[in-house]
Amino acid sequence: MEVTYNIILLAILFSSMVSGFITFRMHGMRLAPNFVMIILALILTLVSIIIANSGILYAAALFQILAAVTAFTQTWHMLKYNFQTAPAYAPHLTLMAMLPVLAIASIL
Numbered sequence: 001m002e003v004t005y006n007i008i009l010l011a012i013l014f015s016s017m018v019s020g021f022i023t024f025r026m027h028g029m030r031l032a033p034n035f036v037m038i039i040l041a042l043i044l045t046l047v048s049i050i051i052a053n054s055g056i057l058y059a060a061a062l063f064q065i066l067a068a069v070t071a072f073t074q075t076w077h078m079l080k081y082n083f084q085t086a087p088a089y090a091p092h093l094t095l096m097a098m099l100p101v102l103a104i105a106s107i108l
Contacts, residue, residue, distance in 0.1 A: 005106035006049050006057075009064060012095055012102070013042040016067075019092040023075075026088060031074050034096075037067035041099075057107060064103040071096035 020038050024031045044060035071093060079086050 002106075003049055003052075005102050006045055006060070009060075009099070009102050009106060010042070010045050010049065012098055013038060013045060013064070013067075016092060016095040016099075017042065019095055020071075023089055023092040026085075031071075034067060034070040034074050037063060037070050041067045061103040061107050064099045068096045068099040 016038055020031070020035050024035050041060060041063035044056060044063050048056040048060045075089050075093065078089065
């Protein structure tokens with residue numbers, strides 16, 4: 001099983017934990033679902049690298065995609081109505097936008 005994409009995803013998830021925490025502190029508790037999804041995706045990605053089980057790999061990919069979806073749905077209101085502060089969320093959303101593409105690549 002190829003683990004290159006999973007290693008890249010692990011690095012992106014770890015980086016998004018840091019940017020997500022900063023965004024979480026700025027945005028408040030509304031970003032909690034995204035932060036939980038990032039933590040679960042990070043754990044499942046790490047387990048899928050260690051165990052190399054296809055079921056765990058699919059679960060990790062699902063949670064990586066859900067992490068991206070929750071990031072954009074949780075910040076949509078802020079980006080739509082308060083666009084002056086939108087650049088502050090750009091680093092986190094950039095990392096989140098890479099997750100679905102690499103998640104699909106990891107299962108193909």
